Amino acid sequence: MRVTREPTHLFNHHIYSNIAMAFAGTWETVKTENVKEFLLAAGSPPERAENAAAAKTTVTCTRDGDYYVLKAVGPKGGVIEHKFIPGQEFTEEFGPIGKKRQSIATIDGNKLTIKGVEAGTVVETREVNGDEMVLSLSKDGVGVVGKKHFKRA
Numbered sequence: 001m002r003v004t005r006e007p008t009h010l011f012n013h014h015i016y017s018n019i020a021m022a023f024a025g026t027w028e029t030v031k032t033e034n035v036k037e038f039l040l041a042a043g044s045p046p047e048r049a050e051n052a053a054a055a056k057t058t059v060t061c062t063r064d065g066d067y068y069v070l071k072a073v074g075p076k077g078g079v080i081e082h083k084f085i086p087g088q089e090f091t092e093e094f095g096p097i098g099k100k101r102q103s104i105a106t107i108d109g110n111k112l113t114i115k116g117v118e119a120g121t122v123v124e125t126r127e128v129n130g131d132e133m134v135l136s137l138s139k140d141g142v143g144v145v146g147k148k149h150f151k152r153a
Contacts, residue, residue: 022110022128023061027150038146042122042139059150082114089117
């Protein structure tokens with residue numbers, strides 16, 4: 001008897017498609033916690049840390065074929081876009097630090113995590129609960145976690 005299985009990459013794609021629905025849509029910043037303190041401790045230039053902490057960004061999460069797209073628009077019109085396939089390395093710009101890096105995004109339940117492939121880089125974790133999304137910023141060796149809270153628009 002021959003047993004056939006769905007290819008793993010198709011299975012994962014199906015899981016990611018269903019889970020990503022939690023992130024789909026537009027999100028607006030409602031409050032921040034320790035963002036400036038985190039960014040300064042993580043090595044951000046003071047002006048960038050101040051601006052990032054104060055910025056009321058709007059984030060749009062969409063799908064473009066196999067890619068997931070996170071587009072953050074700041075109050076002055078600045079745009080940072082992350083376009084990725086979960087589990088595959090991609091180049092991202094981490095705006096508050098002002099550097100580009102190679103990263104990998106993973107989705108686990110209602111959590112989306114983006115982290116640099118090099119040790120010691122900032123980890124961005126987005127978690128959705130209903131109409132709230134919390135972005136947590138962490139880094140090994142930094143004793144504070146920065147958070148931005150968003151509400152679905």
